[in-house]
Amino acid sequence: MKNLLTLLLSFTFLSCQSQTTEKINTSVSTNSSALPKNITQFDTTSKTIHIFVALCDNKYQGIVPVPAKIGNGQDAHNNLYWGCGFGIRTYFKNSTEWKLVKTQKIDSLLFERIIFKHATKNYYLIADAYNGKYIKHCTEEFLRSSSGQLKDTLHVNNKVIGIAGNSKLIAYIGHDGLMDFKLTETFQNTDKQKRDVIILACYSKSYFTTHLKAANVNPLVWTTGLMCPEAYTIHDAITGYVNKETNEAIRTRAALAYSKYQKCSVQAARNLLVTGW
Numbered sequence: 001m002k003n004l005l006t007l008l009l010s011f012t013f014l015s016c017q018s019q020t021t022e023k024i025n026t027s028v029s030t031n032s033s034a035l036p037k038n039i040t041q042f043d044t045t046s047k048t049i050h051i052f053v054a055l056c057d058n059k060y061q062g063i064v065p066v067p068a069k070i071g072n073g074q075d076a077h078n079n080l081y082w083g084c085g086f087g088i089r090t091y092f093k094n095s096t097e098w099k100l101v102k103t104q105k106i107d108s109l110l111f112e113r114i115i116f117k118h119a120t121k122n123y124y125l126i127a128d129a130y131n132g133k134y135i136k137h138c139t140e141e142f143l144r145s146s147s148g149q150l151k152d153t154l155h156v157n158n159k160v161i162g163i164a165g166n167s168k169l170i171a172y173i174g175h176d177g178l179m180d181f182k183l184t185e186t187f188q189n190t191d192k193q194k195r196d197v198i199i200l201a202c203y204s205k206s207y208f209t210t211h212l213k214a215a216n217v218n219p220l221v222w223t224t225g226l227m228c229p230e231a232y233t234i235h236d237a238i239t240g241y242v243n244k245e246t247n248e249a250i251r252t253r254a255a256l257a258y259s260k261y262q263k264c265s266v267q268a269a270r271n272l273l274v275t276g277w
Helices: 002-014 088-093 133-146 205-213 232-241 247-262 266-272
Strands: 047-054 096-106 108-117 123-130 151-156 159-164 169-173 195-200 217-223
Touching: 047 133, 047 159, 047 232, 088 096, 088 108, 088 123, 088 232, 108 247, 123 133, 133 159, 133 169, 133 195, 133 217, 159 195, 169 232, 195 205, 195 232, 217 232, 217 266, 232 247
Parallel strands: 047 123, 047 169, 169 195, 195 217
Antiparallel strands: 096 108, 108 123, 151 159
């Protein structure tokens, strides 16, 4: 089992080391009535964390292929970043800190949404699994939310909570698609609110800085090199976040988790996972 885990992690590291040579059309529209946009009336006493997950995809992303079962971007249940043991859905379901409230099947673009409530604090966590084919759309949704251009709400537990740009913390998990495609859109902050962001993708600080400079965000944790964006890192970072810890303390939690599961030194993890600009 240990050898198998090591093999899977090695595949994940390799996945960020090549870029696609095929042009992929990631333009897509969705008319899902489950996802109303730009609604701003919501319960401000409940704080939210929104995680955008681009499913690992051997076919449509510029990665060195991982094993077929976990690298199918159209199969959330078995996907490396969602349904596997260290995927977002499975890992948070197994956490004692978070209680599952609801699972929603959405459409062919956004496969699944899971909603959690913190066990002791007034925080909700929303995680969205995007079809790996549409990683560009997922990236754009993350950036629009971070800048406040995209705001949304969700009905849960007989209340309306704010998600997307109405969230306090917004995160992206997955392959760094900005290695493969360019974005021409400007993600200018629209409401003077500063949102916290976490980006667990390879070289995310290098690739996302240009797009986030005008968004007025607070980068809690992002990366300086190749990394494995599995759930334990963001889970432990969020533990510090809901406890109102400093950026540096949150970054330290993330690095300790990464060091533990990746079997690397704490210093190496700290060099990889950084905070601030």
